[in-house]
Amino acid sequence: xxxxxxxxxxxxxxxxxxxxxxxxxxxxxxxxxxxxxxxxxxxxxxxxxxxxxxxxxxxxxxxxxxxxxxxxxxxxxxxxxxxxxxxxxxxxxxxxxxxxxxxxxxxxx
Amino acid sequence: xxxxxxxxxxxxxxxxxxxxxxxxxxxxxxxxxxxxxxxxxxxxxxxxxxxxxxxxxxxxxxxxxxxxxxxxxxxxxxxxxxxxxxxxxxxxxxxxxxxxxxxxxxxxxxxxxx
Numbered sequence: 001x002x003x004x005x006x007x008x009x010x011x012x013x014x015x016x017x018x019x020x021x022x023x024x025x026x027x028x029x030x031x032x033x034x035x036x037x038x039x040x041x042x043x044x045x046x047x048x049x050x051x052x053x054x055x056x057x058x059x060x061x062x063x064x065x066x067x068x069x070x071x072x073x074x075x076x077x078x079x080x081x082x083x084x085x086x087x088x089x090x091x092x093x094x095x096x097x098x099x100x101x102x103x104x105x106x107x108x109x
Numbered sequence: 110x111x112x113x114x115x116x117x118x119x120x121x122x123x124x125x126x127x128x129x130x131x132x133x134x135x136x137x138x139x140x141x142x143x144x145x146x147x148x149x150x151x152x153x154x155x156x157x158x159x160x161x162x163x164x165x166x167x168x169x170x171x172x173x174x175x176x177x178x179x180x181x182x183x184x185x186x187x188x189x190x191x192x193x194x195x196x197x198x199x200x201x202x203x204x205x206x207x208x209x210x211x212x213x214x215x216x217x218x219x220x221x222x223x
Contacts, residue, residue, distance in 0.1 A: 004151065031210065042199060042214035043152070087151070091210060096167070099151030 002026045004100035006088050011106045020073045020086050020103045028093020034073045035087040083107045113215035121221045122190050130185045130218050132200030140205030141183040145196040190222045
């Protein structure tokens with residue numbers, strides 16, 4: 001079966017750096033997405049990786065290793081507004097997104 | 110309208126009743142999707158449409174139906190609601206073209222079936 005694993009919850013301090021990991025086993029691979037979802041709101045797109053390596057976008061970076069079935073989202077200079085759930089999703093061979101359950105990130109002052 | 114809108118925002122529904130959740134996008138995206146989100150689970154695809162006039166079943170289609178009469182609208186119907194359909198429902202859309210698969214989400218409909 002298809003599976004996306006990510007930690008359920010993480011805690012970090014304002015101003016620090018946090019890395020959220022995602023491992024996947026899917027039938028085919030057509031890219032990996034990270035979304036941010038604040039409580040009670042819709043998911044919003046953060047990043048897309050289809051080739052191995054690091055994609056940097058401001059305070060957020062996303063890394064992909066296809067051979068290891070692994071990705072991480074790196075958040076730098078954490079702000080209180082970064083408190084949210086972060087969803088990892090993989091596009092399979094049918095171009096459908098398979099979603100992880102999300103990682104709830106709690107930022108403490 | 111800017112992006113994707115959904116209606117209603119929330120609804121309490123008696124079991125056995127019929128309900129249609131509405132979704133409209135103004136981005137001229139080809140593909141549209143319906144997901145449900147339940148606590149502790151990832152988003153699960155109910156139905157999708159790659160282009161107007163076509164629909165397909167996702168991971169959890171039972172008890173739901175959709176139609177895609179035009180590019181903008183993608184309603185989801187629960188023919189006879191059951192308590193297990195209590196969930197948050199998100200509609201999403203994407204260009205559906207290679208390299209343009211990013212999905213954009215509506216604000217969601219919170220449904221409670223009693």
